[in-house]
Amino acid sequence: MEIPEEIEDWIESIGGMERIIGNLPDEKSLENRSRTYKALSDPIRLKILHLLSMHPLCVCLIKQAVGISDSKLSYHLSVLKSAELIKGVRKRNWIIYEITEKGLRYVD
Amino acid sequence: MEIPEEIEDWIESIGGMERIIGNLPDEKSLENRSRTYKALSDPIRLKILHLLSMHPLCVCLIKQAVGISDSKLSYHLSVLKSAELIKGVRKRNWIIYEITEKGLRYVD
DNA sequence: TCACCATTTCAAGTTTTTTTGAAACCGCAA
DNA sequence: TTGCGGTTTCAAAAAAACTTGAAATGGTGA
Known part of the structure; x- marks a missing residue:
């Protein structure tokens, strides 16, 4: 060669x-x-990440901001979560998602 | 709600x-x-990016380093290229790939 | 206990990405 | 020219990611 x-x-x-x-x-x-x-x-996931970089939010508000179906949103949240870019904590009836340190490194 | x-x-x-x-x-x-x-x-593409961050290389050497088939390599190079992470310039019989400014931002 | 709300899970279908091997391309040197 | 080395393109098959709607879960308050 x-x-x-x-x-x-x-x-x-x-x-x-x-x-x-x-x-x-x-x-x-x-x-x-x-x-x-x-x-x-994925643009949906980047959008969620941006959103959560402003403040932790429950799924229902994320849904309002992103405008997709429950199950679709749930899928994308799970992808972000297994990559440890976000985490979710239960609070009464809700699950509040927040961005992680790691996630923060990828927004802005 | x-x-x-x-x-x-x-x-x-x-x-x-x-x-x-x-x-x-x-x-x-x-x-x-x-x-x-x-x-x-994709791990293959990240590996190529790392490799090219050291020095521009012809396809045949990238192939040697990465150890995959010609057409598979060509496919991955094309993905990196359309994302403008690398670029290729022809030189005699070879095509020499080099990392771009943008590509450099994602290695190390 | 029951019903309810927010959310996830599941399985099926769809779309996109990746792999493969064969064929084509391109510039060069004989 | 012709042939050759290096590389890409192509089409088909395989694998992975995404979407969908229906059903399940799990905590809560009545």
């Missing part, structure tokens, strides 16, 4: 392809990061 | 639900952001 000279020199200088490959993040952390990004990869 | 008192007060204080909804990012920018995140939501 031929490769461009400039690149070949760089690889040489850095200690070979093995070294380069060794510098890549491990599978585990790539998986983790990609899972977070997947949770963020 | 009943809602928790503390939340009701907050909504009141900020000028009502309409004001809150008005503060959300517009659909367009939510779509854009979610599209970027979608491109980042």
